[in-house]
Amino acid sequence: MSLDSKIPDGPLAEKWTKHKFNLKLVNPANKRKYDIIVVGTGLAGASAAASFGELGYNVKAFLYQDSARRAHSIAAQGGINAAKNYTNDGDSVFRLFYDTIKGGDYRSREANVYRLAEVSNNIIDQCVAQGVPFAREYGGLLDNRSFGGAQVSRTFYARGQTGQQLLLGAYSALSRQVAAGKVTLFPRTEMLDVVLVDGKARGIVTRNMITGKVESHSAHVVVLATGGYGNVFFLSTMAMGCNGSAVWRAHKKGAFFGNPSFTQIHPTCIPVHGDQQSKLTLMSESLRNDGRVWVPKTKEIAEKLKAGEMKPTEIPEEDRDYYLERIYPSFGNLVPRDVASRNAKNVCDEGRGVGETGLAVFLDFRDAIDRDGVDVIKAKYGNLFQMYEKIVDDNPYETPMMIYPAIHYTMGGLWVDYNLMTTIPGLYATGECNFSDHGANRLGASALMQGLADGYFVIPYTIGDYLADMPYDKVSTEHPEFQKAEKEVKERIDKLLNINGSKTVDQFHKQLGHIMWEKCGMSRNAQGLKEAIEEIQKLREEYWKDVKVLGVNEELNMTLEKALRVADFMELAELMVNDALDRKESCGGHFREESKTPEGEAKRDDKNFAYVSAWEYQGEGKPEVLHKEELVFENVKLTQRSYK
């Protein structure tokens, strides 16, 4: 099978407009004859489901949480980018496009990224109309702040809860469609397989998490908006329930997986405190607007700090190394996430890290407080400071915060064409679960933008093009393909419940996470990756022999839910490592130790690796086949990224 990205011809700025005109339409009166399944109700899913409902389609929306308002988009803090140029500082659609494609280290498609920048302004308009209470100036107009990887102020925000407010906006639009009878919600329901009939996606198999009932749902088209798979690493900033099962099941049914190894490591998280920890908490990148990142100049001072012989506030100016400002004078503390993370790792590797474990760096607000006063800082970041204090038991107004990088976002995901369709006809992927817009590194405040762009302004158009050629006939869930998929799901559940081994699901998950973090984390090398493959295979074998899953299927059983997810992570992890092994260059979040400049910066290899890797599943135990979508750059010049 060959990859067709379906990127329209013509000049960059006209592609989307032209494409929209060329897309086939479904007559308003005929839309009600089509059923759409949407899996996931975060920003990408809720916005799509609401928009489909408004257009007149019949929508079934599935979510594992108890309410659509709880999807993990809600945890995004900092903001959402748009090219409004309200600040008059030289922003434009082209500049947002340029920053995003450069920030992604030139591993994303020009056409997709340009479209994202183009619709960014509509998103802000839409959200304001819904009643999202963005921050405002005294004149009543919208306020902006800066984010990493950009030299303009283009980020709209609602205190430190932007994701929450945008999600609640989409949730309210969704609720309106539920009331109108156009959307039916299926909360506490997990998708366990996608069903193909005659080669097209025609439905899904789900498990009702309260009754355990395995059920089939049929539709004309299926949209996955199931988020990222960062929980492969066990510890991450994701919600506990975030998982890769929906995309992995789709992959096993024929959807290619794009750039699986591209994982974002966020530089400003609260450091790990011990092995009882279940989750890492992010501190918004917006803090780097005012906070200065530093470590002691020497290992000796770092040791003294660790031993408690000195307080961070007692270290004189000349003994502090504001390493980001020193190495990257033009971007300073606002370098992109991959650069900030890698540098934190470097200084900690040198023994200059701080905190109990030596795996932390300072984020210091002293100078900002001196400059602007406590009240200004409190107004900007009060809730983040409070959150930090509750977790660490330290007052960041008085003593510098400690931060360390953590797994945050997966740029990789299902491969999709320009219409957001996967390689399975009728199966779409939107938001974080597709690979499309962030290349090898996502800029801050871009995830919310992409989720809502896909859901509000892209897929409502592109889905009509596919449906226009579909007959109205519905497929019965009695169809043999549904029955077969249900049977497989039930067998998988029974198998897990009957192993009755000696190790808990969490113990396996932690082991998997450890392998991934050590060998496929912030920096990677061929030898480590090869070892990881062997270790994962061994662990997976052990899992299916020795995992202990208590309880029964027929009631709420959170151990079983987790066991099913971890089983899929065990397979997905291996593909991530294989992809990392194939990509011998360093780019974005993927740092290959074999590919660096004499100064130790990441070295990209455009001659050999300017492609999207799209992996095709071949069957149990067989190596996957790699397809390459060559990336063509006509509007930007590829340069080694420099933030100096």
Place this chain on the structure above:
Amino acid sequence: MEKERTYTLKIWRQPNANMKGAFKTYKVEDISPGTSFLEMLDILNDQLSENGEDPVHFDHDCREGICGMCSLFINGRPHGPDEEITVCQLHMRVFKDGAKITIEPWRANAFPVIKDLVVDRSAFDRIVQAGGFISVNTGAAVDANAIPIQKVNAELAMDAAACIGCGACVAVCKNASAMLFTAAKVSQLALLPQGDIERKERAMKMVAQMDAEGFGACTNTGACSAECPKGIDLSVIARMNREYFTAKVTT
């Protein structure tokens, strides 16, 4: 490192909605003060699993205090003994070594227990579906800066919009009233010009749905606001009452 601690936990166990529940007592050891309350329950559950006992079920997801999923009634207080946090932000350093901790689900007729500490809060979704939105279709919006909004109103709207829909307000109220939750949404939208057109209908429909779900009446004792993890102010209830009565007498 601070010393590790031991606790006695008295936890509500109930296999499902149709069976009766009861308290059961457990012991956990070697808990470090920096461990979060939910991580402490993870440790208990790992212990239970190893011994072949069904783990204690509780709702949780983001574990950073924003999704509103976690919902435990600890020592008689929703989200436990600390101010303006959710259970997932509660840390064991708050509890003395050797303490006895009682953990119950939210208790309200409108929030039936599903299992152990997990309850059904879909009534909240239905209240929002009744009118907690502005009727604007995708694509129909004007330029964002075409609607200037006084900063003070934008801030007040944001204060109300910070609600995470956890249900602590209902759990703590002696009448199991959902006034704070409903009023927060009504207030947010009433404070903004975008929400003005539908304000009367919204207030009436949301209040009607709240009553239909079986939530109790409000007697203005203010426990809801005092225990709200996001500090939603009691004044939102006054605003909703005003919205509701204005709507009643003018339509």
